[in-house]
Amino acid sequence: xxxxxxxxxxxSSQQITNRIFDKVKDVVGFMGAIQAQDYAMAKWAxxxxxxxxxxxxxxxxxxxxxxxxxxxxxxxxxxxxxxxIYWMLQLTAPQIKSSMKxxxxxxxxxxxxxxxxxKVIIRTLSGGKxxxxxxxxxxxxxxxxxxxxxxxxxxxxxxxxxGIVCSGEVxxxxxxxxxxxxxxxxxxxxxxxxxxAELANRYFSSHGPATLKDFVWWxxxxxxxxxxxxxxxxxxxxxxTFNLETYWLTDSFSISRNSLKSVSLxxxxxxYIISYKDRNAMLTIKNKKKAVLNNGIFRPVIIMYGxxxxxxxxxxxxxxxxxxxxxxxxxxxxxxxLIERASLDLEYFFNKKIKVLFT
Numbered sequence: 001x002x003x004x005x006x007x008x009x010x011x012s013s014q015q016i017t018n019r020i021f022d023k024v025k026d027v028v029g030f031m032g033a034i035q036a037q038d039y040a041m042a043k044w045a046x047x048x049x050x051x052x053x054x055x056x057x058x059x060x061x062x063x064x065x066x067x068x069x070x071x072x073x074x075x076x077x078x079x080x081x082x083x084x085i086y087w088m089l090q091l092t093a094p095q096i097k098s099s100m101k102x103x104x105x106x107x108x109x110x111x112x113x114x115x116x117x118x119k120v121i122i123r124t125l126s127g128g129k130x131x132x133x134x135x136x137x138x139x140x141x142x143x144x145x146x147x148x149x150x151x152x153x154x155x156x157x158x159x160x161x162x163g164i165v166c167s168g169e170v171x172x173x174x175x176x177x178x179x180x181x182x183x184x185x186x187x188x189x190x191x192x193x194x195x196x197a198e199l200a201n202r203y204f205s206s207h208g209p210a211t212l213k214d215f216v217w218w219x220x221x222x223x224x225x226x227x228x229x230x231x232x233x234x235x236x237x238x239x240x241t242f243n244l245e246t247y248w249l250t251d252s253f254s255i256s257r258n259s260l261k262s263v264s265l266x267x268x269x270x271x272y273i274i275s276y277k278d279r280n281a282m283l284t285i286k287n288k289k290k291a292v293l294n295n296g297i298f299r300p301v302i303i304m305y306g307x308x309x310x311x312x313x314x315x316x317x318x319x320x321x322x323x324x325x326x327x328x329x330x331x332x333x334x335x336x337x338l339i340e341r342a343s344l345d346l347e348y349f350f351n352k353k354i355k356v357l358f359t
Contacts, residue, residue: 001240001247006209006281007306009249013208014272015049016264024050024061029081032202033088035274036069037077039175041267041300046079047349048266055350059170065183069167069175070160074220075099082184085166091195093161095220100154107151109158117145117155118164122179130168130176196221196229204230204237207275208249217277245278262304263338265312265323265346269298273308283308287328302327302339309335320353321346327358 012018014031021027027050028034036042043058061067068085072078075096080088104110117140124139125131131139133156137147140155147155156177159165168178181187190198203215210218216226230248237248266272273279273291282303283291291301291308302310302325310327323343325336340356347354 001209001242003242003281004306006242006247009209009251010207010272010281011306013206013250015206016266016272019049019051021050022052024053024058025066025081025083028067028079029083030202031206031271032084032199033072033078033080034271035076035269036079038268039069041269042069042077042079044267044346044349045270047345048264048270053349062167063169068180068184070180071096071157073218075157083188085180085184086163086187087190087195087198089161089163090189091192091199092220093163095222097158097161099220100157104154107149107154108146109151109154113145114155114158116143118159118162120145121156121159121165121177125165125177125179126182128178128182130171130178132171132174132176136177193228193232196225197232200226200229200233201236203275204233204248205250207271208237209240209242209247210249210276211245211247211278213245214276214278218275263335263342264303265339265342266301266303268300270301272303273301274298282306290328304335304338316352320355321350323354323356325356325358 015021015027021030024046027046031049034042034045043055046058047053047055058067062069066082068080068082069077070080070085070089072080072088073092120140120143121136124136133152136156137152140147140152145155156165163180165177166180166183168176168183170176199219200215203218204210207214207218212227212230215230216223219226219229221229234248237250240247240249273282279288279292287308291299291311293299299311300314301308302312309329309331310325312326313324315322315324323346325339336358343354343356
């Protein structure tokens with residue numbers, strides 16, 4: 001197996017070049033979860049993988065509770081199918097809570113504080129209410145619960161991890177919280193072994209070729225659990241070796257490089273980059289700091305034949321979107337034409353004219 005094989009199969013398995021789904025819920029379910037702290041970019045991460053989709057279609061899926069945004073896996077936001085929210089929370093919330101203990105202690109957020117906060121949140125949201133972060137802050141402060149110094153984020157995350165709240169309907173351009181049991185009344189629960197196997201199957205099917213180290217990073221699971229998960233499902237996958245590392249994938253790497261879509265504009269924090277511990281196959285060491293900042297920000301990237309060749313920035317005017325392109329090295333006019341063509345997908349998705357600037 002070569003680097004070209006790795007990126008070619010990843011492009012296909014991640015639905016960037018081999019897009020087989022036609023519903024938001026299905027593509028997110030196949031991916032397992034899509035990192036989503038950058039809300040607009042996370043919607044575009046779905047758009048990249050779903051032919052004919054638009055920002056409006058993805059937002060409708062969120063409003064209809066087909067798609068849930070919550071803290072899962074690693075302690076950050078993810079989009080997940082409503083069908084998977086309960087078992088995925090049950091599997092990953094304990095590890096996230098454990099990772100937050102030290103910071104919660106610094107913020108003086110005790111179990112008593114969390115219990116009180118959860119009661120306020122339940123009382124405030126029950127009955128189908130969808131409230132913004134600011135609206136919930138007011139209710140918590142009325143109850144004499146301190147929300148400063150990022151305490152509010154921890155209070156709301158705790159309520160998510162406890163299965164109390166999740167993303168609600170979008171109000172204008174503002175996101176809201178709602179009661180999870182009201183948004184998703186049908187609770188799918190798996191045993192720990194079933195959940196481990198399901199998560200590993202989702203990851204290696206949608207992200208392969210990938211290593212155990214990659215899965216540990218993406219899932220946030222303890223190494224022991226991640227190893228057990230892979231053991232449960234490894235008979236479903238092919239095993240290949242590259243640079244002394246074992247990679248797992250669903251099919252042989254017989255995809256023709258020439259058959260792949262050559263250029264794509266991927267969003268910030270896209271799964272194609274962020275979901276692997278080792279990103280060297282797609283991103284050279286020289287350019288890594290340009291695409292992944294020291295503070296953990298993953299910038300929107302341009303990929304050509306699976307390799308990251310630059311970054312892009314998006315700014316929105318009232319009637320159009322400005323895309324600024326920054327290459328890591330000089331490219332021919334033919335490549336700039338391919339990028340302009342790829343930008344038409346963004347234009348369709350956001351339903352706004354796109355102007356591409358090369359800096």
